[in-house]
Amino acid sequence: MDKRAKEAIKYYQEASNAKIIFMQTLGEGLKDEVSKLKENQLGLIAHSILKIGETEIMISDTTPSVPFQKGNQVSIYITSNDISITKQFYKKLKEDGKVNIELNESHFSPAYGMVTDKFRVIFQIFTTRKQTKL
The missing domain is CATH 3.30.720.110 (Signal recognition particle alu RNA binding heterodimer, srp9/1)
Incomplete structure (x- = not known):
């Protein structure tokens, strides 16, 4: 997601009764990596797992080092x-x-x-x- 992972997670929770199994922001990563981030990037989602029925999906924001482009969002x-x-x-x-x-x-x-x-x-x-x- 292009800085919209939190919005997408909320949407999928409401749409499908998804349960959050795991969620970590970029700011909660390794200190060496976090020190390279800008303040507005710390809250971006690095990794999340949602369970919908028996299926797990993962949602994250595009990392700053990998620019968002159509086609790489899935x-x-x-x-x-x-x-x-x-x-x-x-x-x-x-x-x-x-x-x-x-x-x-x-x-x-x-x-x-x-x-x-x-x-x-x-x-x-x-x-x-x-x-x-x-």
Whole structure:
């Protein structure tokens, strides 16, 4: 979302009785990253998970380092609790595609990456924090 994630979250809560499972702002991230942000960027949503029925959707604002453009506002998340499965998805999806973010450890996941596959579909792939490091 282009600085409208909070608005979208509220909308989906009202429209579908969605429940917020997790929400973190950019300002709640790693101190090194937060220090690079402007004051008006601290409240932007870095990551949120809403549960609608049995389905989970993730909503975030576009990070300041990735400019918003039509076509990149929707991506498919693949979540696993097994790093080997995350690596398998990542490896296959990047074939004939483009790596947007290399698969690496982040503050919210032991293995997170983003690719645009050969069909120009954006996938964000990550392992839940329950796993050990890469």
